Amino acid sequence: MSAASTAGSVDAGPRRPAGRRKKRDDTxxxxxxxxxxxxxxxxxxxxxxxxxxxxSLTEYSxxxxxxxxxxxxxxxxxxxxxxxxxxxxxVLYVAINIGVQTVLALLIAVLMQRLTQSTWLRSLVLTPYxxxxxxxxxxxxxxxxxxxxxxxxxxxxxxxxxxxxxxxxTWVIPTVALVNVWRHMGYTALLLFxxxxxxxxxxxxxxxxxxxxxxxxxxxxxxxxxxxxxxLVLIMTVIxxxxxxxxxxxxxxxxxxxxxxxxxxxxxxxxxxxxNFGYASALSVALLVILMIITFAQYFLTRAGQSDLD
Amino acid sequence: xxxxxxxxxxxxxxxxxxxxxxxxxxGISAGPRTNGASAHRSPRSRRSGRTRxxxxxxxxxxWIVMIVILVITLFPFYWMLRTxxxxxxxxxxxxxxxxxxGFSLGxxxxxxxxxxxDTAVAQGGSGASITFWRYLLNTVIVATxxxxxxxxxxxMAAYASSRxxxxxxxxxxxxxxxxxxxxQIFTLLPxxxxxxxxxxxxxxxxxxxxxxxxxxxxxxxLRQFFNNISREVEEAALIDGASKVRVxxxxxxxxxxxxxxxLALLTxxxxxxxxxxxxxxxxxxSSRVLTVALAVFRAQSPNxxxxxxxxxxxxxxxxxxxxILFALFAKRIVNSIGFSGIK
Numbered sequence: 001m002s003a004a005s006t007a008g009s010v011d012a013g014p015r016r017p018a019g020r021r022k023k024r025d026d027t028x029x030x031x032x033x034x035x036x037x038x039x040x041x042x043x044x045x046x047x048x049x050x051x052x053x054x055x056s057l058t059e060y061s062x063x064x065x066x067x068x069x070x071x072x073x074x075x076x077x078x079x080x081x082x083x084x085x086x087x088x089x090x091v092l093y094v095a096i097n098i099g100v101q102t103v104l105a106l107l108i109a110v111l112m113q114r115l116t117q118s119t120w121l122r123s124l125v126l127t128p129y130x131x132x133x134x135x136x137x138x139x140x141x142x143x144x145x146x147x148x149x150x151x152x153x154x155x156x157x158x159x160x161x162x163x164x165x166x167x168x169x170t171w172v173i174p175t176v177a178l179v180n181v182w183r184h185m186g187y188t189a190l191l192l193f194x195x196x197x198x199x200x201x202x203x204x205x206x207x208x209x210x211x212x213x214x215x216x217x218x219x220x221x222x223x224x225x226x227x228x229x230x231x232l233v234l235i236m237t238v239i240x241x242x243x244x245x246x247x248x249x250x251x252x253x254x255x256x257x258x259x260x261x262x263x264x265x266x267x268x269x270x271x272x273x274x275x276n277f278g279y280a281s282a283l284s285v286a287l288l289v290i291l292m293i294i295t296f297a298q299y300f301l302t303r304a305g306q307s308d309l310d
Numbered sequence: 311x312x313x314x315x316x317x318x319x320x321x322x323x324x325x326x327x328x329x330x331x332x333x334x335x336x337g338i339s340a341g342p343r344t345n346g347a348s349a350h351r352s353p354r355s356r357r358s359g360r361t362r363x364x365x366x367x368x369x370x371x372x373w374i375v376m377i378v379i380l381v382i383t384l385f386p387f388y389w390m391l392r393t394x395x396x397x398x399x400x401x402x403x404x405x406x407x408x409x410x411x412g413f414s415l416g417x418x419x420x421x422x423x424x425x426x427x428d429t430a431v432a433q434g435g436s437g438a439s440i441t442f443w444r445y446l447l448n449t450v451i452v453a454t455x456x457x458x459x460x461x462x463x464x465x466m467a468a469y470a471s472s473r474x475x476x477x478x479x480x481x482x483x484x485x486x487x488x489x490x491x492x493x494q495i496f497t498l499l500p501x502x503x504x505x506x507x508x509x510x511x512x513x514x515x516x517x518x519x520x521x522x523x524x525x526x527x528x529x530x531x532l533r534q535f536f537n538n539i540s541r542e543v544e545e546a547a548l549i550d551g552a553s554k555v556r557v558x559x560x561x562x563x564x565x566x567x568x569x570x571x572x573l574a575l576l577t578x579x580x581x582x583x584x585x586x587x588x589x590x591x592x593x594x595x596s597s598r599v600l601t602v603a604l605a606v607f608r609a610q611s612p613n614x615x616x617x618x619x620x621x622x623x624x625x626x627x628x629x630x631x632x633x634i635l636f637a638l639f640a641k642r643i644v645n646s647i648g649f650s651g652i653k
Contacts, residue, residue, distance in 0.1 A: 026470075026474035030474040030476040031476075034467045034470045034482060036459075036462075037463045040522065040523030040524030041485070041486065041524050044524065045497060045524065047500070051500040052496055062506070111372050111379075114369075119641050121380075126643070127633070130583075130633060131625075131628075131632065131633070133585060134585050135604065135628055135629045138604060138624075138625050139389070142622065148401060148618070150389060153406050194647060239493065249589070264495060267499075284498075287495060287496075288495075291493055
């Protein structure tokens, strides 16, 4: 994109006969054109960012105006065991979700690269991504039901005990994580697949003539050359994963006994269950800070900006 | 080397309101059909030889793995349909049959409020009134309004930041780009308070307003495309005396139908599937959208056991329009997924 855009923004050179337009200034028109989006930006993105920070420093129950309390919400938060528990639950969720999803997506992407370019296949792989989290959650609530769910019936058929996926403190987070893997792995695979397209075929051919096997090709060529894209995909998916809410809200509401109470769930509960908007805002700030730290850490650790392909 | 921060930065915003899915729509390039705008090289030309390799044991194994993955991917959809067409009593006695058991359209009848309370309860429903037509209509209104207004408003902003000459253009664009970094979770609560102060809680307008005019990702996406439209064509029109407004409407928009359509499709799907924000804002049928209605339906389970046939019918009704849309435009959507800034 860079070449075209920089060359394009240079004013028309002497070859252009239309010299009169050369220095034309479009400020008024431009302001008119960015007005709708600009208002949207200021009112629904920038303003909330500022008020959100402000609310986190207040006691605010919506019914009465916010009352300034300084850093009280933050000190409460640091000594709030539920906050720490929800943080642990969220991190566990992200670890399982991202771990499994990335491995599977990479597998699908590489299989597609090796097997076929078919748009058909790619469409099928993407299908779960088109239904909402709510639909995915309810379908899996049924598939994984402890009595009539087909998965448990299959487990029993091959001799295992039925697993109460949604009601067990041990299983609930892996279950939610895997449901979201189901919905997102195809999308992630397609992103990685797009990245694989940038690896020159000659590299594989050269390696193959020297007798390299598939596993070696993957380890020596695919993985290192895909690294920058893999890093970006990881940053994106981790950020998304940290914001998990829909699936849990529809299925367990944070239970059993807070075993699936992720940060977002806890924020929602504080705001809409206890009308404690000040504290909920402080929790959001905490989540924001965590996301920023993770993004930067990942970016630098994986050197996302650099490519080995130069 | 231009690793645009787009895909990375964009994570939190681009699916404005469905957490857990926030990577959605990110890193979408303008696609191969767009005038060479993106850095895509045609994959087909480089790989044509590959597909004809013979089917060795390795490839066979690879295909088997692929098929297993596809089964896992698609089976839940089949199970949805199979359950929706079954009756609750038969589901309890014959839960493993691959075909619908005790074939019945009762689930769908309950979803659309076509059954009286007694019949509904007798068939394992909760008997609570649930009228999906209303929710379907609400969802269509919200998703359509957001798609039309947001795409248009972002196209105008993208044009201003790509083609018009004015002081502060780059700065303003950077602000828009920076807004992609704000995670949606952070704006939810303050926006709720804003909507509440505007007395728009429990209205469709309240649901659409935060994403009605702006999606930083959309601006970024379209600007990249506009940047690559040949300047000569535009200059020629300007010399002929057309105004820049006219150029935008009669030249830029028609040329950009493909990326605009792709963007509109993605926006529509995101709006259709959004849940968290709607859950906050809508409380009664008047503003309830499908996703929230589904969650309510699920929470209304009767004491005797969940109305699975009804629930699966409801999820099918909520998902079907997107699946149909996808079936129609699969190629466009699939090809739009990739990275635009990486080369």
